[in-house]
Amino acid sequence: MIKRLTLILxxxxxxxxxxxxxxxxxADEALNRTARYYADHxxxxxxxxxxxxxxxxxxxxxxTLGEVTxxxxxxxxxxxxxxxxxxxxxxxxxxxxxxxxxxxxxxxRLLLPLILLFGxxxxxxxxxxxxxxxxxxxxxxxxxxxxxLSNPLKRFSHRLISVVESTSGVAFVVIGAFGIVLAGGFLDxxxxxxxxxxxxxxxxxxxxxxxxxxxxxxAEFSSMLVSLSETEQL
Amino acid sequence: xxxxxxxxxxxxxxxxxxAVMATRGKRSLGISILSAGLVSLLASMMFLLLxxxxxxxxxxAIGSGLTTFLFFFVLGRVxxxxxx
Numbered sequence: 273m274i275k276r277l278t279l280i281l282x283x284x285x286x287x288x289x290x291x292x293x294x295x296x297x298x299a300d301e302a303l304n305r306t307a308r309y310y311a312d313h314x315x316x317x318x319x320x321x322x323x324x325x326x327x328x329x330x331x332x333x334x335x336t337l338g339e340v341t342x343x344x345x346x347x348x349x350x351x352x353x354x355x356x357x358x359x360x361x362x363x364x365x366x367x368x369x370x371x372x373x374x375x376x377x378x379x380x381r382l383l384l385p386l387i388l389l390f391g392x393x394x395x396x397x398x399x400x401x402x403x404x405x406x407x408x409x410x411x412x413x414x415x416x417x418x419x420x421l422s423n424p425l426k427r428f429s430h431r432l433i434s435v436v437e438s439t440s441g442v443a444f445v446v447i448g449a450f451g452i453v454l455a456g457g458f459l460d461x462x463x464x465x466x467x468x469x470x471x472x473x474x475x476x477x478x479x480x481x482x483x484x485x486x487x488x489x490x491a492e493f494s495s496m497l498v499s500l501s502e503t504e505q506l
Numbered sequence: 507x508x509x510x511x512x513x514x515x516x517x518x519x520x521x522x523x524x525a526v527m528a529t530r531g532k533r534s535l536g537i538s539i540l541s542a543g544l545v546s547l548l549a550s551m552m553f554l555l556l557x558x559x560x561x562x563x564x565x566x567a568i569g570s571g572l573t574t575f576l577f578f579f580v581l582g583r584v585x586x587x588x589x590x
Contacts (some may be wrong), residue, residue, distance in 0.1 A: 275561035324560045394563070402559035417575050493572065500579070
């Protein structure tokens with residue numbers, strides 16, 4: 273009884289806090305100074321049609337580097353924790369796996385290339401359309417997950433995954449460092465020609481950086497999924 | 507102007523119902539996982555309504571796609587193990 277009463281009181285308290293926030297809310301008439309600067313200068317300075325991408329990759333590029341690092345640490349820790357229960361040989365599997373359904377098998381064969389292609393499209397077009405490296409990487413990882421669902425015994429090359437991951441991580445930082453030498457600062461995208469606004473090869477180094485971010489994020493998520501799939505003590 | 511607001515309220519109500527189904531549902535774990543994934547999917551539609559397609563894309567790819575499949579994957583592994 274007391275437990276339920278406390279719960280109701282707690283819910284009422286949280287509800288009143290949110291109601292207060294909602295009632296006080298008025299939509300801004302104009303952008304604030306930082307937002308106005310971004311909105312006014314992105315197109316001519318950086319040549320990116322997608323403002324969000326310009327902020328994430330160039331103006332706040334260092335934050336993106338931090339996010340990628342956090343994701344890398346997570347993947348490394350998941351791999352470390354799960355490496356203990358790793359299944360060494362295929363024959364030592366104690367239980368029999370249920371066969372994947374016809375729908376899953378056919379669907380995987382049909383959709384896998386399309387999903388991979390869509391993921392690559394999302395991160396190469398990050399400066400033009402919504403999306404970018406993180407979203408594209410997650411889409412690529414979901415293709416890997418689909419492959420694992422349809423065939424749980426499928427083995428992936430850990431070497432290939434870690435090579436892709438480290439190469440793109442190093443390339444990301446190297447491109448950023450080039451920005452200090454050739455342009456305005458770390459991760460400045462103007463080390464390459466800005467190009468025509470709205471074309472695929474425009475916005476300087478943004479497509480290149482986002483491709484590396486996409487590959488890195490995709491490899492990190494995939495390595496997490498693969499080590500989860502390969503462990504036996506779950 | 508009123509149509510997006512009505513749609514948003516409808517989405518929010520559906521999300522609340524699905525969230526209750528996900529947490530209090532007694533039928534099966536599979537249905538709970540599916541409802542949790544649907545909450546994410548509706549949340550990504552909500553982000554789209556609020557003119558944030560980038561966030562919507564992340565939510566749809568990670569929250570609704572990857573997490574749901576991961577839960578199903580782990581559910582299958584737990585059921586297949588001896589320590590059920």
